[in-house]
Amino acid sequence: MNHKIKLICSYFLALTVSACNITSSNNLRATGDMGVVIERATGQVQIVNHTSKTALAQIDGLGDLSHASIVYSRDQRFAYVFGRDGGLTKIDILKDKIDKRILQSGNSIGGAISQDGKLVAVSNYTPGGVKVFDAQTLELVADIKATQLLNHEKNKDGSIKRSKVVGLVDAPDQRFIFSLFDSDEIWIADFSKPKLKLTKFTDIGRAPYDALISPDGRYYIAGLFGEDGMALVDLWHPDKGVRRILENYGKGDKKLPVYKMPHLEGWAMAGDFAFVPAVGQHNVLVINTKTWFQEGVIKVHGQPVFVMAQPDNRQVWVNFAFPRNDTIQVIDTQSQSLINTLKPGKGVLHMEFTPRGEHVWMSVRDENLIQIYDTKQQQLLKQIPAISPSGIFFTSRAHQIGL
C-alpha cells in the first residue's frame, strides 16, 4: 500500500510541476504590444496584440460604450475604460478580466491619467464636473464641481445644474486641464501638492465642445461650438491667460449641416504644421503652429473626423463623417497633397498606429471588422472580426503626455 501511495504521490507531484509550468509560461505576457478595442453596440471590449495581429480575449459587462475612450496605467497592465453611462471600468489585460468597476456619475465623457499614474480623472456631464480617483483602488480622491448655471432650469431633484465638462486631458506636473461647455471656461486642476489648486479662465469663447493638448504638453486648445475661432492656453505661461486663435475656424456664416463635430484629440502635429479637420466642410486645414495662422487647405472626400499623423510625421490619415464614412484618405505632409484614397468599408470610426508606425489599425463598424494596413504601401494585411468596433487604443499611449 505504501508503495502504491508513493506512486500516486509522485504522479501528482509530477502533475503539479507540469501544470504549474504550463500555467506560468502561458500566463507570461509582456504588455508592450497590446491594445484594447471598444465593441460599442454590445458593451464589450477585445484585448488584442499588434505583433501577432490577433484578438486575445473578449470581455463584456462594460455598459454603454458610446464614445468610450481608454487610458493605461504606467506599467501598461490596466486599461481604464470611460463609458458614456458614467461607468469607469479597470481591466486587467494580463488576466483578461475586469479588475474593478464603478458607476461614478450619470453621464460622462472621457478621462485622463496623471503623469505619475496614481490618479484617474473623469469628465462628467451629469452632474457636471470632474471626479478624480485613486488609480489602484478607484476610491474617490477629489470631486471638482463645475460652475453652477443659475439661469438654467433646475435638475429634477430641484438642485441647480452645473456646466458639462469636456476636453479633459493630463499635462505634466500632475495637472488635469478641461473645458466647461455651458459656462465658457477652461480650468487647470493642479494635484502636484497635497492641497488641490484650481486655476480658472473665464469668457474663453462660446461653448467649448472638445480640446487637445500638444504632444509636449505645452498648448491646450479648445474648439468652440457657439462661435468661430479656438481658445489656446500656453501651459508654460498660464499667467498670460487664454489667447484666441484661428478666428475663422468653425462653422462660419454658411451654417453648413455639420454631420459630426470633428475630434480635436486627433489633430496631427507634423513639423511646424498642424493638420486640422475643418468643421462641416470637405477640407483639412494646414495651420502654422508658430503663428497659429492658417497657411493652407487640402480638399478631401468628406467632412473630416480624425486627422492623424503617422509616428514619423510623413503622412496624415483622415476618416470622414456619415454618409462618407466608408473612405480613408492619406495626405503627404511635405507636399501637403493627397496621395491615396482607400475604401475599407462602411463606418470607419477610428484609427491607431503601431508605436513606431509600420502599421495602422482601423475600426470598420458596419462590416464588423478591424482592418490592419501597412503604412508604406497602404495595403490591407489582415482583418480581425469584431462586433461594431469603434475606438482602438494601444498600450504605448501609457508613455505619452495627453493620451
Next chain:
Amino acid sequence: MNHKIKLICSYFLALTVSACNITSSNNLRATGDMGVVIERATGQVQIVNHTSKTALAQIDGLGDLSHASIVYSRDQRFAYVFGRDGGLTKIDILKDKIDKRILQSGNSIGGAISQDGKLVAVSNYTPGGVKVFDAQTLELVADIKATQLLNHEKNKDGSIKRSKVVGLVDAPDQRFIFSLFDSDEIWIADFSKPKLKLTKFTDIGRAPYDALISPDGRYYIAGLFGEDGMALVDLWHPDKGVRRILENYGKGDKKLPVYKMPHLEGWAMAGDFAFVPAVGQHNVLVINTKTWFQEGVIKVHGQPVFVMAQPDNRQVWVNFAFPRNDTIQVIDTQSQSLINTLKPGKGVLHMEFTPRGEHVWMSVRDENLIQIYDTKQQQLLKQIPAISPSGIFFTSRAHQIGL
C-alpha cells in the same frame, strides 16, 4: 485504503491548485515600467521597475560591458544587450534570465532593432561591418562587410582589414543607417524587400566617430573625429546626398585635450533647437534645426558628454567628462540658461527619464548607486545600490524610432 488514497489525492489536488495560483500571480508582471541597468565592471545587469523604484533581479555572465547599450523587442519582453566583446545577449525580463547569448564578433559597438522588431543589427569594429540577426532566434540573417582598407596593415591572419562601423541606428521602413570610421562613408541598409539594398555615401568627411537620428527618423547626423563640421543625410531625400553642416563643430584649431568625445545619441531636440555638447570645451551649443546654424552657446561646468531633453522639452540635463564627472547641470530650454547644478557624486555616467518625464534616473558609478530625482524640484527621491552602474535603459524605448 481507497478512502486514504482519496484523501491524499484531494490534498495534492488542493496543493496543485494553490501552488499554481501562487506561481501565476507571482509571475504576472507588466513590462511598461521596467528597465535594465548595465553594471559594467562585473558583466552584470540589473532589471529594475520605475514605478516602485526597485531592483527586481540581477543577471550575470554578460561578458565585457564597457560602452554597452540596449534595445528592446516590440512587446517589451526582451532586452538585447550589445557588449564590447562582440557578445549579443537576449535577456527575458519576465523570467529574469538570459534567453540566448552569442559571440558574434571580436569587438563591437552598439546595435539597433528594426521598425517591425524582427531584425537586430550590431555594428562591429573587428571584423568591420554590420551583422543582422533574427530577433527571435539570434540566427544570422545578413553579414554586411565594411569597405576594405587596402593601404592599411593587414590582420594577423593575413586578411585585409575592413573599416570599423559606428553610429548604427534604425530608421522607418526597415532601414539601418551607419557610418564607416576608416573609409569616411555613411551606408543605408534597406531590409524592406526580400533582397537587401545598400546605399553608400562616400567622402562624407574625415573619420565619423558617432551619429544620431532625429526622433522622427528623418535626419541622420554623424560627428567627425578627423575634421570640424558634421555630415547630415535627409532620409526623406537620400538622393540629395550628404550635406555638411556646423562647419565649426569639433575640436577646432586649439586642439584642446578632449577627455571624452561627447555622445551624439544624447542630443536634445527641443522645439526648433538642438542642444549639443561642444567637443572639448565647457559649452553646450544651441543649434537651429531649420538652418543647422549655431545660434547660441551656454557655458557649463565641464566638457559635456550627454545633453538630454526631458520628455516635455522644458529642461535639458547635462553630465560631464572626467575629471568633472561628479556634476549635473540643468538648462531651461526657453531662456537657454542654467537653472540648477547638482552634485550626485563621482562618475555620473548616464541618465534616463521616465517615459512621461516626472523622474530621471542617474548612474553614479564610483558611488555604486543609481539615484532617482524628480524633474520638477530636482530633489533626490531614492537611491538603489548597483555595482559600477553605467547605461540605464527603460522599456519605453521599444516604442521610439532610433532608440
